[in-house]
Amino acid sequence: xxxxxxxxxxxxxxxxxxxxxxxxEPLGEALSAFELAPGGDWRxxxxxxxxxxxxxxxxxxxxxxxxxxxxxxxxxIAREIEVDWMARLADSFPAIRVGRFHxxxxxxxxxxxxxxxxxxxxxxxxxxxxxxxxxxxxxxLDRLGAKGRRRRPLDVGTGTGVLAFAAAxxxxxxxxxxxxxxxxxxxxxxxxxxxxxxxxVRIDAADGLSPSGWVGRRGHDLVFANILANxxxxxxxxxxxxxxxxxxxxxxxxxxxxERQVLAAYRRQGLRLExxxxxxxxxxxxxxx
Numbered sequence: 001x002x003x004x005x006x007x008x009x010x011x012x013x014x015x016x017x018x019x020x021x022x023x024x025e026p027l028g029e030a031l032s033a034f035e036l037a038p039g040g041d042w043r044x045x046x047x048x049x050x051x052x053x054x055x056x057x058x059x060x061x062x063x064x065x066x067x068x069x070x071x072x073x074x075x076x077i078a079r080e081i082e083v084d085w086m087a088r089l090a091d092s093f094p095a096i097r098v099g100r101f102h103x104x105x106x107x108x109x110x111x112x113x114x115x116x117x118x119x120x121x122x123x124x125x126x127x128x129x130x131x132x133x134x135x136x137x138x139x140x141l142d143r144l145g146a147k148g149r150r151r152r153p154l155d156v157g158t159g160t161g162v163l164a165f166a167a168a169x170x171x172x173x174x175x176x177x178x179x180x181x182x183x184x185x186x187x188x189x190x191x192x193x194x195x196x197x198x199x200x201v202r203i204d205a206a207d208g209l210s211p212s213g214w215v216g217r218r219g220h221d222l223v224f225a226n227i228l229a230n231x232x233x234x235x236x237x238x239x240x241x242x243x244x245x246x247x248x249x250x251x252x253x254x255x256x257x258x259e260r261q262v263l264a265a266y267r268r269q270g271l272r273l274e275x276x277x278x279x280x281x282x283x284x285x286x287x288x289x
Contacts, residue, residue, distance in 0.1 A: 016068035038281030099142030136284030161188030
């Protein structure tokens with residue numbers, strides 16, 4: 001259905017993308033986030049049926065900039081005429097196919113027969129599937145699935161939960177998932193119910209870098225960690241301890257230039273590289289203990 005609408009747009013540094021998205025999301029009907037270059041700035045676009053309250057908008061952006069430790073630019077605010085909201089959502093968040101996986105928002109139908117549908121809407125937790133790192137992890141999981149069954153997967157820094165859901169649906173096994181951010185845990189649990197895997201996927205709030213975050217998390221035959229290069233490097237020893245002998249770690253969130261740093265840390269822990277997946281400057285590493 002077409003209607004008059006408003007558009008709020010700004011470009012922010014990568015460090016500010018998540019806090020700004022979190023601040024803007026409640027102010028409109030749809031929010032798009034696009035990475036302009038690997039590790040670089042992000043363009044955030046908010047679509048609203050009503051004219052934005054400029055005072056409130058300025059206040060939430062000021063707080064978001066303060067949280068990120070950066071000065072944000074003034075947003076561009078423009079009126080749009082005859083916006084078809086369903087078409088806008090379909091354009092901003094199209095379905096994504098990665099091997100046997102079909103990621104889609106609630107504005108789109110599930111995938112065709114034979115595909116594993118993953119329902120994840122853009123939300124205040126990152127990881128809805130459009131980023132290169134998530135796609136790299138799903139590619140790795142798709143290839144791993146062709147070689148046999150994994151029985152004890154763990155997803156560290158789960159975000160929206162999409163990787164945990166993919167493993168649960170692929171093998172119909174129980175999956176543990178953790179995230180440090182309380183909002184991500186809330187969103188992931190809601191998404192688990194929407195995907196029909198709430199009984200398979202357990203999602204806990206935990207800091208994967210601290211010993212308490214790993215209590216009871218041993219003997220996993222698969223560990224996902226789609227986060228950032230520096231945390232991945234620091235987590236090399238805990239991830240090796242969480243893995244069972246012969247277990248596989250799928251790591252992502254690192255740029256091509258950061259691979260040497262991350263890979264060296266895991267090789268020191270006795271893991272070996274089995275596969276590298278490169279998508280638009282982002283790398284996903286598949287390692288085995």
